[in-house]
Amino acid sequence: MIKVHRVDGKKTISLSKINPTDVQKMSKEEAVMHTTALHTEIAELQALLYASGEKSLLIVLQGMDTSGKDGVIRGLSNALNNTGCVVSSFKVPTEEERGHDFLWRIHPCAPQLGQISIFNRSHYEDVVVVRVHKIATEKVWRGRYDRICDFERLLTSNNTIILKFFLHITKDQQKRRLMAREADPTKSWKLSVGDWQERDLWNDYQVAYEDAINKTSTPEAPWTIVPANDKWFRDLVIAQTVAEALRPFHKKWLSDLTLRGEAAKKAIAEYRAGKTSKETAS
Amino acid sequence: MIKVHRVDGKKTISLSKINPTDVQKMSKEEAVMHTTALHTEIAELQALLYASGEKSLLIVLQGMDTSGKDGVIRGLSNALNNTGCVVSSFKVPTEEERGHDFLWRIHPCAPQLGQISIFNRSHYEDVVVVRVHKIATEKVWRGRYDRICDFERLLTSNNTIILKFFLHITKDQQKRRLMAREADPTKSWKLSVGDWQERDLWNDYQVAYEDAINKTSTPEAPWTIVPANDKWFRDLVIAQTVAEALRPFHKKWLSDLTLRGEAAKKAIAEYRAGKTSKETAS
Numbered sequence: 001m002i003k004v005h006r007v008d009g010k011k012t013i014s015l016s017k018i019n020p021t022d023v024q025k026m027s028k029e030e031a032v033m034h035t036t037a038l039h040t041e042i043a044e045l046q047a048l049l050y051a052s053g054e055k056s057l058l059i060v061l062q063g064m065d066t067s068g069k070d071g072v073i074r075g076l077s078n079a080l081n082n083t084g085c086v087v088s089s090f091k092v093p094t095e096e097e098r099g100h101d102f103l104w105r106i107h108p109c110a111p112q113l114g115q116i117s118i119f120n121r122s123h124y125e126d127v128v129v130v131r132v133h134k135i136a137t138e139k140v141w142r143g144r145y146d147r148i149c150d151f152e153r154l155l156t157s158n159n160t161i162i163l164k165f166f167l168h169i170t171k172d173q174q175k176r177r178l179m180a181r182e183a184d185p186t187k188s189w190k191l192s193v194g195d196w197q198e199r200d201l202w203n204d205y206q207v208a209y210e211d212a213i214n215k216t217s218t219p220e221a222p223w224t225i226v227p228a229n230d231k232w233f234r235d236l237v238i239a240q241t242v243a244e245a246l247r248p249f250h251k252k253w254l255s256d257l258t259l260r261g262e263a264a265k266k267a268i269a270e271y272r273a274g275k276t277s278k279e280t281a282s
Numbered sequence: 283m284i285k286v287h288r289v290d291g292k293k294t295i296s297l298s299k300i301n302p303t304d305v306q307k308m309s310k311e312e313a314v315m316h317t318t319a320l321h322t323e324i325a326e327l328q329a330l331l332y333a334s335g336e337k338s339l340l341i342v343l344q345g346m347d348t349s350g351k352d353g354v355i356r357g358l359s360n361a362l363n364n365t366g367c368v369v370s371s372f373k374v375p376t377e378e379e380r381g382h383d384f385l386w387r388i389h390p391c392a393p394q395l396g397q398i399s400i401f402n403r404s405h406y407e408d409v410v411v412v413r414v415h416k417i418a419t420e421k422v423w424r425g426r427y428d429r430i431c432d433f434e435r436l437l438t439s440n441n442t443i444i445l446k447f448f449l450h451i452t453k454d455q456q457k458r459r460l461m462a463r464e465a466d467p468t469k470s471w472k473l474s475v476g477d478w479q480e481r482d483l484w485n486d487y488q489v490a491y492e493d494a495i496n497k498t499s500t501p502e503a504p505w506t507i508v509p510a511n512d513k514w515f516r517d518l519v520i521a522q523t524v525a526e527a528l529r530p531f532h533k534k535w536l537s538d539l540t541l542r543g544e545a546a547k548k549a550i551a552e553y554r555a556g557k558t559s560k561e562t563a564s
Contacts, residue, residue: 104389110383112381150429154433157429
């Protein structure tokens with residue numbers, strides 16, 4: 001198993017000190033093998049999560065453009081049953097959404113017990129892009145750190161497991177990926193001048209992300225910084241983190257479900273026996 | 283103007299010390315006259331709230347069965363334009379709602395800027411009926427006081443004015459109203475044995491309400507205890523409290539809107555002048 005950059009509020013992190021290219025001497029082949037095994041385990045864990053209905057899981061994905069949010073979701077799709085897993089993408093807010101507090105459009109997408117929600121971008125846009133582009137005053141976006149912690153505490157106190165991932169890439173890697181998209185006719189339609197304009201604000205975004213991560217990391221809703229220049233390493237970090245978050249409940253969920261199964265079988269047996277004795281009597 | 287029992291967290295209240303029959307020596311005729319005048323003022327204030335879109339208003343109604351929540355809403359309907367005012371009633375939660383945190387079904391009903399939301403019952407059921415009927419453990423419902431304050435802070439920090447009303451009646455008055463409903467064929471269909479069973483838990487409810495009110499009163503989201511044995515006095519307290527909450531903004535909203543109107547008229551005049559000079563030139 002690899003070492004993961006988990007941020008849980010005990011100490012602050014500096015993004016510039018975490019290397020997006022560090023793959024811990026692992027080869028691609030080795031990583032893919034581990035990821036595949038972890039996906040099999042996650043599939044089993046999801047089935048137990050779903051059946052027991054005791055907890056829910058919220059996965060938040062954030063990162064610069066081209067950092068691989070869509071790729072992570074495709075990767076997890078290999079593991080996760082769509083029954084019980086919903087992906088929500090948060091784009092530029094509508095007028096109705098802007099007429100409410102910034103969590104108003106987020107809250108309805110929180111996972112139901114037994115289910116998994118994946119956020120492709122999230123409420124963190126409201127302390128990142130909003131800050132970088134000065135869409136709100138500093139007083140407003142700074143106040144949101146506490147509102148976010150309050151909101152996530154509401155969810156965790158209702159048995160939601162929260163995992164937040166920052167997909168960490170280098171500025172050079174972003175350039176390579178943007179150029180590759182330009183060269184690919186199936187992807188170039190996604191591009192705009194805006195992508196390059198956003199890139200000019202790279203440092204502002206890194207500062208905004210670093211602050212957001214440091215201000216909203218808690219043991220119950222930790223951030224994981226994912227070195228994401230190599231997609232296969234990124235997917236391994238995600239798979240391992242998800243598996244580790246659910247694994248501690250495996251035994252309990254399985255034994256609870258076994259007990260429920262025994263109770264159901266007993267009730268059925270009694271029903272059958274009663275029916276038989278009635279038939280005998282009549 | 284009458285004296286209102288406003289609870290804003292500076293000191294705690296005891297429900298048994300507030301008299302549900304105290305009408306402050308006001309006659310019914312006098313009260314109705316004042317209420318009518320206040321309704322006219324509220325209608326004006328709502329129009330400005332709506333047009334300026336700077337703030338929103340949330341009115342929360344709680345109280346024992348027959349305390350007059352529906353009556354208050356009927357009364358306010360005389361003042362409020364339905365465009366920009368939505369009533370949400372919260373009944374026993376569905377299975378999907380129970381699969382989420384207790385605020386999940388509430389949050390989508392929070393008012394948009396410019397609008398008014400009225401909650402007929404609310405998230406306070408989750409610290410009152412849930413406590414009285416032991417639907418959740420004490421640890422769970424006690425934790426909810428903080429979650430409620432966090433949630434209301436989220437709304438007030440987004441310019442929502444919150445007014446919470448506890449409609450305070452005597453146990454005798456409830457009996458009279460239940461008997462009156464039984465005698466009225468247009469109302470008796472609403473009754474059930476459950477109404478009388480709930481009545482047996484009167485004292486438990488009073489304790490649960492008193493705690494909820496004391497734990498969640500803040501200057502930004504105050505509770506008002508409404509002596510509600512007399513419907514005409516109850517309606518006056520509500521009307522006065524709503525008018526007083528909006529009145530401080532009257533001047534600013536009106537002047538903002540006047541400026542917007544002047545700007546619009548100027549732009550139209552310029553457009554017309556340009557068109558005229560083009561017509562002259564051609």
